[in-house]
Amino acid sequence: QSALTQPASVSGSPGQSITISCTGTNSDVGSYNLVSWYQQHPGKAPKLMIYEGSKRPSGVSDRFSGSKSGNTASLTISGLQAEDEADYYCCSYAGDNTWVFGGGSKLTVL
């Protein structure tokens, strides 16, 4: 149950696009198309942004998109806005009703 690997920080200017990577193993990200992404603002509970790798829950902006290649999943945010500044976590199903999170990435909007 080792944590997935995410960059500690990413940044971009308003209007730009950024991508956050999430690298796992053949036992989690590589085995299942069940990666989810969460946005967390300071002092708040996490919010689901992407599930099943690329699906958006109702109410989540289409500026957020997800993808996967091999053992690495990615979250792309296009048209960056100030309110996107937050911590982002990936999470993968790892079989046998267990999950593993990434270490989190702090997004700064310059």
Next chain:
Amino acid sequence: EVQLVESGGGLVQPGGSLRLSCAASGFSFSSYTMNWVRQAPGKGLEWLSYISRDSSDVFYADSVKGRFTISRDNAKNSLYLQMNSLRAEDTAFYFCVRDQHYAFDYWGQGALVTVSS
């Protein structure tokens, strides 16, 4: 409106026990699998435990296996986490989380557990 409200957090000495509760409302609690996720102050998220709809299946992260016990009471729309043999590294916010499509779609506000002498 889906609501998950945790309670029972607080200060406990190393080696002590604590029981967290989560009151669910706004959805058919018995129809959903539930989980606990924690976050140490200033740190990342850690999945802890899963329970099936009828409590027949429970699973734990290695870090809490043998010390924590997840349970639920569908008649009371409540989820629980019994935490024993607590350690300093268990200090964290504990979130009650609903899962759907193998993702965590609703979160409580979190209950702070502090393990310190």
